[in-house]
Amino acid sequence: MSPSTAPDERPLRADARQNVEQILQVAQEVFADLGYQASIAEVARRSGLGMGTIYRHFPNKTVLVERIAIKVMQESLAEVRLALAEEPAAWHPFTRVVRHMMRLRSGQLFPVSRGRAKEPGPELAGVRTELLTALEDLVVRTQRAGALRDDVNAFDVVLMLNSIPPRLPDDENGSATADLADRHIGVLLDGLRAPGSETLAQPAPGRREIDQFFGTVHGL
Known part of the structure; x- marks a missing residue:
């Protein structure tokens, strides 16, 4: 069974589907707060579900992490398609x-999972390809409108986004720390906007570099 294959291919009952959705949401929050080292027991505690229920749907952490990655990529793919359909100006989408x-x-919704024993399953590979293709379409459209510098590609954008620092944990008093991501993304967007004044080194990253990145950094 691949990491992205559900242990039971039969359609789930409504209550089982609700449990799966709850587990994924809580696990996503747990890994965001504590990192990949967080235990399945912590997911069970926060979700209010038993360990048996979690393991019935996700027999190990690798399966759970891959399912979260699929969920996140599917949501991102939907956002790209909506932006292309709804936004009138090229720079806005x-x-x-x-x-x-x-x-x-x-x-931190892509928890680090180095040293995997298996390659990502076909569902994850498929949605990643769909997402990268949609991002390429978005980049080309924005470039054709003259809004995005023409010497970057979708793979540049993915790698740049992964350079944004993750959300800082709360301090020892439980107070939220400053989220600097908005500041950094402003600098990133300004650097991507056409015409651009800096000559970029060649070659540009491609699919091979993206696959290597996700494999070594995210284990996916």
Whole structure:
């Protein structure tokens, strides 16, 4: 069974589907707060579900992490498509998508999972390809409108977004720390806007570099 394959392919009952959605949401929050080292027991505690219920749907942490990654990428793909359909000006959908993906990065929604025993499953590989294709379409459209510098590509954007620092943990008193991601994304967007004054080194990153990045940094 691949990490992205559900242990039971039969359609889930309504209560089971609700449990899966709750587990994914809580696990996403747990990994964002504590990192990938957080235990499944912590997910069970916060969700109010038993360990048996969690393991029934997600037999190990690798399966759970990959399912979260699929969920996040599916949400990002939907956001790209909505932005392209709803936004009239080329620069606006681009910044809308970049800020959406920045929030995902800022919230640490791709927990680090190095040293995986298996390659990502076909569902994750498929949605990643769809997302990268949609981002390429968005980049090309924005460039054709003259709003985005023409010497960058979608892979540049993905790698740049992953340079944004994650959300800082709360301090020892429980007070929220400053979220600097909005400041950094402003600098990033300004650097991407056409015409651009800095000559970029070649070659530009491609799909091979993106696959290497996700494999070594995120384990996905």
